[in-house]
Amino acid sequence: MVKMGTRILLTSALVAAPLAAQAQEDVTAGFAIALSGFVAPYDDGPYKAAKLAIEDINAKGGLLGRKIVDVVADTASDPAQGATAATDVLSKGAELVMVTCDFDFGAPAAVVAQSQNKIAFSSCAADAKFGVQGIGPDAYTMATATNHQGAILAEYAWKELGKRSVYILNDLQVEYNKSLCANFETRWRELAGGEGVAGYDEYNAGNDTVISAQVSRMKEAESKADVIMFCGAINGGSYVRQIRAAGIDLPMITGESMDGTYWLEAIPDLKDFYNLTYGSIYGDDPDARVNDFVARYTKTYGEAPVTGHALTGYGVIEAWALAVERAGTFDTDAVRAKLDSFNEENLLVGKTTFTSELHINNSRPMTIIKIDGGKPASVGSFNAEKTPEIKF
Known part of the structure; x- marks a missing residue:
């Protein structure tokens, strides 16, 4: 009886091991954004562009060797639903949470990510309060102030x-x-x-x-x-x-x-x-890279981006991935340190700089x-x- 029980436990462990290894292969990016409602035009493009950035990274072998997968929750353009949406994607293992392109509509989701010590990136909240001072040290925005x-x-x-x-x-x-x-x-x-x-x-x-x-x-x-x-x-x-x-x-x-x-x-x-x-x-656009991106976006989704905000969504994934690569880990504290050392990084959305006190750009053309x-x-x-x- 004892030997049989041991064999069952060992067999279960052997079956579970490949599943655990497979789970380790993926890393999750979460999106707590407006898929519906009047704010949706501002979030639609950034989300679709972020998925293109994820596709590009995965095509090159992933991030630190792990495939990026995405999970999304709809805030329905309601700030009160932002916290719920963020909680949802974080419960599914999100290491990064991209939130709505606005301080008022994106901050509630970012506050939840901050409370769980996870990086929160607004695609394009342009009020400088979206950052250390208004939310916390894990909050960034790809916007120009x-x-x-x-x-x-x-x-x-x-x-x-x-x-x-x-x-x-x-x-x-x-x-x-x-x-x-x-x-x-x-x-x-x-x-x-x-x-x-x-x-x-x-x-x-x-x-x-x-x-x-x-x-x-x-x-x-x-x-x-x-x-x-x-x-x-x-x-x-x-x-x-x-x-x-x-x-x-x-x-x-x-x-x-x-x-x-x-x-x-x-x-x-x-x-x-x-x-x-x-x-x-x-x-x-004066930048050929932007025109190439718009052409690819249009081919992929059957229509051009609704607005130029799409570039910021691509930039969120670009920035996070670059910081993770430099840190060599997904650990939030290490990734934050690398983000805070960004100095005119040449991202699709434009030259990007962050410091430990300023998590928004204030000098881009x-x-x-x-x-x-x-x-x-x-x-x-x-x-x-x-x-x-x-x-x-």
């Missing part, structure tokens, strides 16, 4: 467009908009002085579907301004349409939140509209898209000579 985005837009409007007086319209629903407008205004006032702001107004997309009062005030100030800075994101096309429908035809500049064409049906003949992006999705006659096209890559300091 709104400090630098605002500075690029201010200098582009001043130097390239020759504008001298701006009217600012700010959507207060998300931190990105508030931070973008604040940093734009800081840099703009340095260039144009106090007389360079013809007016300022705000709304909240969470409550205000119609902004007729704001549009009326903008119309009254139109003669004093020669450009509009629009800090909008969610349902942004509706607000742009309301402005144009009032006969306000001033050029408009805006951040990367308005990239893509998915919202253009509301204003099919839109003109004199400029937005930032991480890279053109129209095949005309960005592509600017001009929409004329409803047709978007790249006008080139631009950088800022001076960027407002990041303050917490």
Whole structure:
């Protein structure tokens, strides 16, 4: 009886051993993102691009010899579901959690990853609070900070467009908009002085579907301004349409939140509209690598990325894999140390630098898209000579 029991135990162990070895061959990347709801257009491209990066790494033998597999959980564009989604992918063994492309919508998931000492990467949350100060030392974002985005837009409007007086319209629903407008205004006032702001107004997309009062005030100030800075994101096309429908035809500049064409049906003949992006999705980016990526993405998924944010998703996997390779381990503390030593790493999304105190980039060039006659096209890559300091 004793010998038979021993034989059974040994046989069970021998059967279990290959299974354990097989499990060791894989490493899991988790995605707690919006697959549905109004935030989905911002997460769709980064997620699909991240899967392409995983495919590239696996084709070369994996990461530290282990195949990367992915697990995903839908936040349904609800911040309250972010923690649940992160818990789900972490319970499935995720060593990395990529979260939504926004501080407000991505932070809840990142906080859960931080609590379990796992690296959390937002694809493109551009508020500098997404990092050590706002979440914890395991939180990073592949975005370019709104400090630098605002500075690029201010200098582009001043130097390239020759504008001298701006009217600012700010959507207060998300931190990105508030931070973008604040940093734009800081840099703009340095260039144009106090007389360079013809007016300022705000709304909240969470409550205000119609902004007729704001549009009326903008119309009254139109003669004093020669450009509009629009800090909008969610349902942004509706607000742009309301402005144009009032006969306000001033050029408009805006951040990367308005990239893509998915919202253009509301204003099919839109003109004199400029937005930032991480890279053109129209095949005309100044960087040939970006155009090659867009072509591959289009071939794989049957359509181009919805926005240039897709590049940041590829960059998340690129950055994490590079740090893991340099660390020689998946241990979070070791990987974090390597991420914090990044110095202008040449990733697809652009030169990437992190420090132990700053987990966002604040110096990258960005592509600017001009929409004329409803047709978007790249006008080139631009950088800022001076960027407002990041303050917490």
